[in-house]
Amino acid sequence: MTTIVSTEFIKPSSATPPHLKTYNLSVYDQLIPSTFNPLVIFYPNSGIYHNPHDQIHDLKKSLSHILTKYYPFAGRHAKFAPTCVDCNDLGAEFIEASIDGTLLDFLQNSQHEDLDRLFPHGQTWNSSKCSSGHVLQSDTVIVLAVQVNRFTCEGLALAVSLSHKIADAYSLVRFLHDWAKMSHGFSKNKTGEVPTEPCFLSFESTNINFSGFSLELSNDCVTRSFVFPNAKIHQLKLKVSAMSVGSGQHITNPTRVEAVTWLLYKCAVEATTKSKLDSFSPTYMSLPINLRDKMIKQLPENCIGNFVTGLEVHTRNEMEMKPEMLIGEIRNQKMKIHCIKDIETVFASLLITSSSNHLENRQRKLDNAYVYTSLCGSSMYQIEFGWGTPIRVTAPRGPKKNSFVLLDAPNKEGIEVLVCLRKQDMDIIQSDPELLCFANVSLGAARSFWMPKAKL
Known part of the structure; x- marks a missing residue:
């Protein structure tokens, strides 16, 4: 059983400059299916944090700081046929959830389809199949959503969904590496640092009037x-x-x-x-x-x-x-x-x-x-x-x-x-x-x- 403990939006620690408020999508971005890149990472209880709230605090703080570098990830884009991302600093969605059971039990006894419940609103590849009504009804898409699932053994499952309209799986993995480096610094009471700044290319405004290819997953x-x-x-x-x-x-x-x-x-x-x-x-x-x-x-x-x-x-x-x-x-x-x-x-x-x-x-x-x-x-x-x-x-x-x-x-x-x-x-x-x-x-x-x- 998955229980949602809290939900909030993590905004960048520094405001996005006015000249970066609009991030145009490339023609390839517009052709990409309106899906998400989902990934879930399981961590055992390391015993480093005696208080789980401190662990969540460091995650949120480091996410806020890394979003200043990955500023389009804190924005929104249109649900249908988007041409740009509004880098409005509304933030990434951050959900805390508790799982009734241990990490070992989950990994050994769950089916692969059970992983869906670890993601924000069940938001995996296809946004149209989200379990959350407000996601379906919204005209805009939250670019980045995170759900931290805590098991009874204090192990964690960190599930991340990133809009494919803005980035590929390679970008998602690089973002997670950079966020982790930032968080590692905070966990050591240091200032988190990212060795290399992410590079977002500037594209001219283009509109091919296409909502993107679709990926259909049938019930069978x-x-x-x-x-x-x-x-x-x-x-x-x-x-x-x-x-x-x-x-x-x-x-x-x-x-x-x-x-x-x-x-x-x-x-x-x-x-x-x-x-x-x-x-x-x-x-x-x-x-x-x-x-x-x-x-x-x-x-x-x-x-x-x-x-x-x-x-x-x-x-x-x-x-x-x-x-x-x-x-x-x-x-x-x-x-x-x-x-x-x-x-x-x-x-x-x-x-x-x-x-x-x-x-x-x-x-x-x-x-x-x-x-x-x-x-x-x-x-x-x-x-x-x-x-x-x-x-x-x-x-x-x-x-x-x-x-x-x-x-x-x-x-x-x-x-x-x-x-x-x-x-x-x-x-x-x-x-x-x-x-x-x-x-x-x-x-x-x-x-x-x-x-x-x-x-x-």
Whole structure:
């Protein structure tokens, strides 16, 4: 049972200057689905704070200070077809909640869908499915919302929802790192500092009159966690390499993400084909790629916003499902990204292709795509607020049918993939012998081989 203890809005510690009061959204921001980037971080009771109120006080104080640097996060934008963020300093929503049970019990016994109740108003990927009436009725969107969930053991689950209209998942993780550094300073009775200031690019005012692509999650979809231990990933990489020998496109050193992505795509497409009692149908995968360090004119790594592009890899026949074909095409498309001059070139291309007919066609393709998002290597297990590192970092149930979110496992033990499929497809894939040779399936919110090492 989740009980809301308090709700307030944390405003920036310093007012936003007049010349920064309006933050224009880029053409890419306007195309982005009207969703949120949700992430939940679990911390055991470290014993550092003897009074939980002091811990909450430091969190609020550090959030107020970090919002002066991330000033658009304290603003509001229109719910439908926004073109800018009103940096009005109304603040981020901060909710305290208590959970009836221990952190260990929750992780071991909850289903992945149970994570929704840890988020502000149940606000995860899709704002239209929020449990709070005032969120649904409002004409504006609160850019950033935080819910601190305290368990009976004094462990915490910090759940954060950030509007995708303003920033991508990379930006969310960077914000959490910076907030944690600020909070760590306050917990040591020091002034919190952020080594590198976040960079918000200035965009010209643009209006494509489009509310953004939609991500629909049907009621027959379920999310399961598939964990690939490092030893199994090594075996999978050897298999991929061996399968491509003599093909003319030998994949000599597949990355761990490439190998896992190929296997999951192959097994997911096969599961869909079996559940429909049908033959192979052409399909494709979409892979959002961080553009910041890929273009000729790179963006600073501290650049906050939506700076990704979606690679589209089509499989028109079963031959193209082979690893050398699939991984080879992913690599070919990544090479093309390195030829892009700058971010302005990307936005100009998007503006040219933003006609209604083109956007409708892209929406139909998105509805049927297998979408793979990788947050591997983002150091999420190093987000340290002053009371130790997290024992679990994850996201709620998938944003859409046929979605896959790749995350680092704790202690660099492997890769965890949150897989969202139709239930009939999930029943097949989680019994797939080829997949089970390399992955462990966890039905609940906890990893199948996760063992607590701290007081929970």
